[in-house]
Amino acid sequence: MRLNVTVNGERRQADDVWEGESLLYVLRERLGLPGSKNACEQGECGSCTVYLDDVPVCSCLVAAGQAEGREVRTVEGLADGDALDPVQQSFVDAGAVQCGFCTPGLVVAAHDLLNRVPDPSDEEIREALAGNLCRCTGYEKILDAVRLAADAR
Amino acid sequence: MTISTETTSVTEAQGIGASPVRPDGTMKVRGEFAYSSDLWHEDMLWGATLRSPHPYARITGVDIAAALAVPGVYAVLTHADVPGVNRYGLEHPDQPVLAEDVVRYRGEPIALVAADHPETARRALERIEVGYEVLEPVTDSEAAVAGEGPALHPGGNVVRHVPIRRGEQDVTADVVVTGTYEVGMQDQAFLGPESGLAVPAEDGGVDLYVATQWLHVDQQQIVAALGLPPEQVRLTLAGVGGAFGGREDLSMQVHASLLALHTGKPVKMVYNREESFYGHVHRHPARMYYEHGADRDGRLVYVKARIYLDGGAYASSTSAVVGNAATLGVGPYDVPNVTVDCWGTYSNNPPCGAMRGFGAVQAAFGYESQMDRLAEACGLDPVEVRLRNAMSEGTVMPTGQVVDSAAPVEELLTRLRSMPLPEDRSGELDLRRLPGGVSNTTHGEGVVRGVGYAVGIKNICFSEGFDDYSTARVRLEAVGGEPAATVQTAACEVGQGLVTILQQIIRTELGVEQVTILPMDTSIGSAGSSSASRQTYMTGGAVRAAALKVRAALVAHAARTLGHEQAELSVAGGKVVSRHDGVLADLVDVLDGEAFDETVEWRHRPTEALDPETGQGNAHVQYGFAAHRAAVDVDTELGLVKVVALDCVQDVGKALNPQAVLGQIQGGSAQGLGLAVMEEIQTDGGVIRNPSFTDYLIPTVLDMPPMRIEVLELADPHAPYGLRGVGEPPTISSTPAIVAAIRAATGLALDRVPVRPEHLTGT
Numbered sequence: 001m002r003l004n005v006t007v008n009g010e011r012r013q014a015d016d017v018w019e020g021e022s023l024l025y026v027l028r029e030r031l032g033l034p035g036s037k038n039a040c041e042q043g044e045c046g047s048c049t050v051y052l053d054d055v056p057v058c059s060c061l062v063a064a065g066q067a068e069g070r071e072v073r074t075v076e077g078l079a080d081g082d083a084l085d086p087v088q089q090s091f092v093d094a095g096a097v098q099c100g101f102c103t104p105g106l107v108v109a110a111h112d113l114l115n116r117v118p119d120p121s122d123e124e125i126r127e128a129l130a131g132n133l134c135r136c137t138g139y140e141k142i143l144d145a146v147r148l149a150a151d152a153r
Numbered sequence: 154m155t156i157s158t159e160t161t162s163v164t165e166a167q168g169i170g171a172s173p174v175r176p177d178g179t180m181k182v183r184g185e186f187a188y189s190s191d192l193w194h195e196d197m198l199w200g201a202t203l204r205s206p207h208p209y210a211r212i213t214g215v216d217i218a219a220a221l222a223v224p225g226v227y228a229v230l231t232h233a234d235v236p237g238v239n240r241y242g243l244e245h246p247d248q249p250v251l252a253e254d255v256v257r258y259r260g261e262p263i264a265l266v267a268a269d270h271p272e273t274a275r276r277a278l279e280r281i282e283v284g285y286e287v288l289e290p291v292t293d294s295e296a297a298v299a300g301e302g303p304a305l306h307p308g309g310n311v312v313r314h315v316p317i318r319r320g321e322q323d324v325t326a327d328v329v330v331t332g333t334y335e336v337g338m339q340d341q342a343f344l345g346p347e348s349g350l351a352v353p354a355e356d357g358g359v360d361l362y363v364a365t366q367w368l369h370v371d372q373q374q375i376v377a378a379l380g381l382p383p384e385q386v387r388l389t390l391a392g393v394g395g396a397f398g399g400r401e402d403l404s405m406q407v408h409a410s411l412l413a414l415h416t417g418k419p420v421k422m423v424y425n426r427e428e429s430f431y432g433h434v435h436r437h438p439a440r441m442y443y444e445h446g447a448d449r450d451g452r453l454v455y456v457k458a459r460i461y462l463d464g465g466a467y468a469s470s471t472s473a474v475v476g477n478a479a480t481l482g483v484g485p486y487d488v489p490n491v492t493v494d495c496w497g498t499y500s501n502n503p504p505c506g507a508m509r510g511f512g513a514v515q516a517a518f519g520y521e522s523q524m525d526r527l528a529e530a531c532g533l534d535p536v537e538v539r540l541r542n543a544m545s546e547g548t549v550m551p552t553g554q555v556v557d558s559a560a561p562v563e564e565l566l567t568r569l570r571s572m573p574l575p576e577d578r579s580g581e582l583d584l585r586r587l588p589g590g591v592s593n594t595t596h597g598e599g600v601v602r603g604v605g606y607a608v609g610i611k612n613i614c615f616s617e618g619f620d621d622y623s624t625a626r627v628r629l630e631a632v633g634g635e636p637a638a639t640v641q642t643a644a645c646e647v648g649q650g651l652v653t654i655l656q657q658i659i660r661t662e663l664g665v666e667q668v669t670i671l672p673m674d675t676s677i678g679s680a681g682s683s684s685a686s687r688q689t690y691m692t693g694g695a696v697r698a699a700a701l702k703v704r705a706a707l708v709a710h711a712a713r714t715l716g717h718e719q720a721e722l723s724v725a726g727g728k729v730v731s732r733h734d735g736v737l738a739d740l741v742d743v744l745d746g747e748a749f750d751e752t753v754e755w756r757h758r759p760t761e762a763l764d765p766e767t768g769q770g771n772a773h774v775q776y777g778f779a780a781h782r783a784a785v786d787v788d789t790e791l792g793l794v795k796v797v798a799l800d801c802v803q804d805v806g807k808a809l810n811p812q813a814v815l816g817q818i819q820g821g822s823a824q825g826l827g828l829a830v831m832e833e834i835q836t837d838g839g840v841i842r843n844p845s846f847t848d849y850l851i852p853t854v855l856d857m858p859p860m861r862i863e864v865l866e867l868a869d870p871h872a873p874y875g876l877r878g879v880g881e882p883p884t885i886s887s888t889p890a891i892v893a894a895i896r897a898a899t900g901l902a903l904d905r906v907p908v909r910p911e912h913l914t915g916t
Contacts (some may be wrong), residue, residue, distance in 0.1 A: 018272055035184020039344040039394070040426040044846035048343060075184035088182035093175050095812040098820065099648025100181030101394030103518040107182055123585045129854045133846065135312035135344055135395050136648050138819030139854040141812075 005067045007031060008077030014064075023044045024059040024068045025038075027074060035075040035104050037079035039133070046132030049105035050074045056112045058131075075104035078111060087111045098136035106132045108145045119150055164726050168661035169874060172812035175653045176670060177646070187814075190348035194419035197350070198227055200405070200412045201274035201422070203264040203281050204431055205256035208466075208501040208839025209291070209305075212254055212263070213284035219265060220280040225273040227416045229281065230265045234411065237380030243309035243402055243506065247306055247469040250378045250407045256285075257305055258466035258503055259840050260431025267412040267420050268493065269339060290501035294440065294461040296497035298855030300591075305466065308592060310499040312464050312471045315479035317768035319551045320490035325445025326454035330526040334443065334519045335905040337833030338463075339436035339824075341508050342851045345394015347404035347425040347432045347459055351413035358385025359410045364393040366400045368643045368907035369679035378407045379414065383675075386410070388674040396647035397824070398507030398684055399433040402469050428846035432680055434469045434506030435834055437462040437497070439478070439515035445523045451531040451538040455490035456483040456523075460516065462497045462505075465809050471497035476617055476763065477512025479773055480552050485562045485610040486522035486542040491551035493768070503838040507684055509824060510881040513611045514888065518906055519563035521889035525896065535569050535606050535893065543608075553769040554837060556776060558806075559867035561646040565780040565802045569606065572861050575784050575798040577602070588786055588793035592857060599790040602797075605893025608780035609885030612773040613878035614687040618762040621687070622754050624678030625695035630705050630748035636702075636727050636740040637667040644680035644692035650813040651688050655696050657809060662700035663707075665740065666723040675827045678754060686777060686878025689809060694873040695755035702751040711743045721800040758871060779882035781822065781890035784858075792910025796858050797889055804865040806877030811864070817860055818883045825887025827852050831906050 003014045003026060003052045014030040024041070027050070037047035042063040050059045051073035055092055059072075077084040084092070087110050097103050106129060113120060113128040120128070125146045134142060167173040171568045180186040217229040232239050232251040239253065252263045264281050268274035281471040291302045299309035304310055345601035349363035358381055365371050368388045376386045393400070405422040412420040424432045444457040460478050479495035498883045506846050508514075528538035543562035549555055578600070588600060615621035626641040638659045646652045656668040665713045673680075680692045704724060710728045712719040721732040729743050759769040784798040801818055808814045824832075831850040868875025888906055896903050899913060 015628040018270065020272060028191070029193070032193075034187075034193075037188075038190055038346065038423065038425075039393075040846045042426060042845060042847065044426075045344060075182075079183055083181065083317070084179065088179075090176035091182045091488075095172070095816050097175060097178050097181050098650065098816055099343070099345065100177070100186060100392060101188065101648075103181050104184045123583065126854045127585065127591070131853075132852060133340055133344065133853060134819045135397070135824075135851060136821035137816055138821075138852075138860070139857045140819045140860060141816060142854065 002063065003064055003068060006071045007033065008073055017064050019065060021064045022060050023062040023064050026064045027059060033074055033076050037101055037104055047073060047102050047105040049108040051108065056108055073101060075107055078107065084151040085111065087114065087149045090145040090152060094141050094145035094148050096137060096141040096145035102132060102134040106134065108143060110149065114150055114153060118153065164660040164664050164666055167657060169226055169657045169809045171657065172810050173653060175650055176656060177652060180243045185638050186392050188394050189362065190344050190346060190423045190521060192350040192362055192391060192421060194350060194352060197419040197421050198267040198269060198416060199271040199274050200409050201266045201271065201278055202262045202408060203278045205252065205259060205261040205263055207256060207285055207287050209288040210257045210285040211288065212252060212256060213286055215264060216282040217264065219455055220277040221271060223277040225269040226266060226277045228267040228412055229277065230411055234415065235378055237378045241374040241378055241403055241407065242468055243470050244472050245468040257367040257501055261505065262408065265408050265412055267416050285800060292500050292839055294463040294498045294500065294503055296463065297500060298496045303621060305499045307582050311685065312468050312497040313475045313497060314494065314496045315475050315763065315768055316766065317479050317482065317491055317493040317551045319553065322492055324455045324490045325545040328447045328530050330523060331442065331444045332523055332526055334441045334522055336439040336515045336518050337907055338438040338505065339508060339828050339832050340430065340834050340849060341397035341399030341433065343395030343397055343399055346424045346426065346429045349391060349405055349409055350419060350421045351409035352419040353417050359413055361388045361406060361410055362391040363388060364391050364394050364400060365647050366647060366684055367682035368645065368673065368675050370682065371406050371548040372405060372675050374403055375407050375410060379410055388675045390645055393647040396683060397509045398511060401507040401682060404432045426846055427844045430841055434504045435864050436508035436511065437464060437505040437515065441519040441573060443519050443523045445525055445527050447531065449531065451533045451541050452525060452652055453486060453488045453542045455516060456488050457492040458482050458519065460495040462515065463500050463502055464497045465500055465502040465504040469503045469504050477612060478516045479768060481513045481610050481612065482516045483551055484517060485544050485608055485778055487544045487548045488551065493551065502836055503834065503841060509612055509821065510884040513609060513885050517609045518889050522904065525893050529909045530756060533554060536566055539566055539608060552763065552772055554771045554773060558871060559804060560776060560778060561804050562778060564865065565608060565778060568802045568863055569780050569782045569800060572800050574604065584653040588788040588795040589791065589792060592792055595788050596794065600786050600788050601898045602784060602786050603894040603896065603898025604782065604784045606782050607886040607889035607892050607893060608778065609882060611686065611777045611881045611885055613775040613777050614685055614690055616760050616774065617772045618760055620705050621691065622756045623691040623695040624752065624754045625699045626677055626694060626752040627659065627696060627699035627703050628748055628750040629707065631741045631744045634741060635667055636665040636744060637669065638663055638665050639669045639671060640696055640721050641671040642678045642680045642692050642696065643673050643675060643677050644688055645683040646700045647683045649817065650810060651692065653813065654689050654693055654809050657695050658693055659700055660781050662697060663704055665727055685760050686880040689876060690872055690878055691757065697755055697873050698755045699751045699753040702753060703749045706749050714743065718776055728812055741780050775872060775877060777877050777882040779886050781886040783890040783894040784896055785891060785894040787895055789899060791912035794895060796826055798858050799826060799887065799913060800861040801883055802863045802865065803859055803869050803882055804877060806869045806872060807875040808864055809867050809874060809876060814864055814879050815862060819860055821883030822860060822887040823852050823857050824886045826857065828906055829891035830907055
């Protein structure tokens with residue numbers, strides 16, 4: 001099938017998409033946007049989190065066809081040119097990035113949290129990020145990063 | 154002196170001891186860092202692997218005809234297509250690249266497909282017909298040691314037995330405590346799945362881009378299987394999404410290379426999460442029998458232990474795991490009389506190998522559980538009994554090795570004990586702080602709190618006489634009017650932050666700000682593995698040594714051209730500085746178009762093999778220590794545990810990058826928490842029952858409590874900068890501290906990890 005989708009503000013088209021492909025697969029393998037990650041591909045780890053019409057979703061659980069005509073914003077679409085989004089900058093500064101495979105999903109999830117709750121409590125941060133697995137950091141520096149981003153925004 | 158103000162600045166602020174940001178951090182937060190599963194090549198195919206559904210079976214036939222007929226399929230390969238030796242393995246080449254006449258574990262690779270789409274490849278796999286004669290699997294390690302059951306490999310089912318005999322063997326004591334302990338099979342659960350891209354080359358070889366922990370040991374095994382010379386198999390490290398030991402063994406490396414060479418096209422392979430559970434080795438499950446004898450004051454007289462480690466179908470790093478568990482089997486204590494026997498065995502369970510802290514993690518659950526039992530038997534506080542037996546610098550290990558640098562077990566424990574405990578639950582109720590969380594399973598009724606302590610020991614770097622080295626090249630030249638250094642190694646950045654550390658070392662030693670870390674590949678000599686907490690020590694040591702050679706050559710050159718004595722010159726802040734006359738010249742001017750380029754192969758001091766009868770020998774390079782205190786709330790009715798505090802004190806010798814050190818301690822402690830209360834690959838007759846993140850649980854941000862951490866810096870005079878490997882120790886003591894806390898809360902014996910709800914409710 002042919003898929004039309006707006007990604008990071010740009011209208012994109014993908015041809016010969018097999019109906020069983022996920023939005024994650026199309027982003028990564030057909031549209032040259034591998035930033036969203038493929039850690040579990042079963043909706044458990046959050047590493048593939050993207051905005052679909054402003055709602056964060058696991059793109060591995062969205063069939064490509066479901067994104068037809070809709071707007072997707074990925075981790076690649078958060079920075080403003082060379083200027084990182086405050087959430088991205090905070091992850092770098094706080095040491096919240098080790099292997100970084102969980103980072104794109106966490107950055108999108110934290111970005112969404114701060115859009116909704118500009119000054120979250122620790123409990124609110126934990127709840128909002130509970131769907132994103134990280135194996136390297138033990139999460140402490142991720143919490144630091146979100147607090148830092150909240151202050152910076 | 155006048156020189157200092159002018160030469161500090163950036164190079165000191167970003168040198169060792171500072172916490173500059175990671176050079177790859179910005180790319181990672183932008184989603185632009187190329188991990189091994191992100192690679193793409195024009196005209197590339199997708200590879201897929203057919204795996205055995207049986208833990209143990211004879212293969213009676215493989216028919217690939219129907220799979221080959223699927224449109225879009227370019228190749229279907231079996232063991233007959235392996236041109237070299239169809240065997241590989243980290244320490245013993247006992248594992249087929251593709252199974253021949255027998256499969257020894259559920260998930261063993263049998264055939265490969267290359268196709269134009271991953272779904273096409275998957276469908277073709279379904280059309281490969283394999284005939285099996287299913288056999289009764291061997292699943293028990295102790296039975297293997299007893300010689301029961303069929304031999305899975307020509308030498309029998311014992312991979313290695315290490316005895317340790319120290320002091321009197323028939324000694325008795327006034328107080329004796331015994332226990333049998335079990336550790337479940339843990340998974341590394343790195344997030345980036347096994348993956349890579351193999352590109353066939355014009356010279357008949359292959360270029361492989363892969364996520365691994367040790368490029369050269371991969372290369373060695375790949376060339377043997379492909380029957381190619383090393384120069385025709387070139388590896389480059391792709392972005393690594395975590396490792397923790399699980400990437401020490403080969404996964405898709407040979408398979409993708411075979412498909413690429415066979416089809417003449419680039420081939421990408423990416424495991425999904427389920428396949429990842431079959432595609433890498435796990436932490437050895439253990440059964441351990443301990444007997445501790447002490448006097449009435451709680452001072453240890455002897456320790457006897459038998460430790461059984463199930464290595465699964467293939468040897469992987471079982472030998473080294475056995476060595477660690479045996480030599481570290483009594484823990485960080487001064488024990489005059491020791492009798493330890495440790496075995497690693499073959500079975501038809503999933504293969505086990507390296508995972509963070511290997512061997513030491515299993516033993517620590519045994520000996521720390523015993524120390525708590527001893528404290529109770531002697532009527533002592535658990536910290537007090539540990540203090541009375543704490544080893545220190547100068548202690549003789551059960552191997553006869555004298556510990557010749559800081560071993561601050563006493564200080565770790567006393568500092569830990571002095572840290573404030575978390576506040577009691579009181580006042581307003583927040584479900585999110587209770588066991589069960591927002592599932593709303595309790596409002597505090599039936600919830601009890603406990604506190605537990607544990608301390609652990611780990612050998613750092615490779616042991617037992619292994620020729621452990623790393624190779625580094627450092628180049629200094631002027632680029633665009635600025636002095637710039639380039640560092641080349643084959644050391645794998647797996648997330649730990651080695652790339653940052655290497656930059657810091659260069660800034661400190663050469664006084665230049667601009668440091669480029671070249672891509673890691675096999676065009677330079679081996680760096681050894683990113684494991685055993687060794688890479689800052691080893692490749693950091695190698696880079697430092699190369700930098701010092703560059704600096705010496707540069708200073709000699711500067712002395713000649715500037716007309717000063719060599720002995721008075723140094724480099725800092727991009728300047729050549731004289732001890733007497735301050736800044737003499739800009740580095741760029743001294744370089745004057747010349748480049749200084751040095752390559753060094755660097756070794757730590759040698760170690761010795763263990764005596765095969767007594768286990769005596771100076772087997773280890775360095776010991777690392779950490780201690781944890783855990784506080785838990787336990788819902789005794791539902792068996793739910795909430796870890797409310799997990800505090801840690803660790804000696805790191807020298808914190809080259811304090812932020813990264815904390816990151817290692819936090820992350821390592823989290824993996825220990827996982828083993829304590831949730832993480833286990835559950836097997837039934839050799840079959841994994843939970844190969845997914847739905848059923849294999851790792852800690853989330855809700856499970857990890859805030860941590861108080863104190864870092865000691867007691868320099869090891871034998872190590873570069875006095876550093877002590879950081880990565881593994883925090884994983885070791887975290888688990889037994891949490892279980893001790895659960896025991897303190899519930900009064901239950903709890904002799905197995907992970908602790909499950911039914912262990913707490915008795916249902």
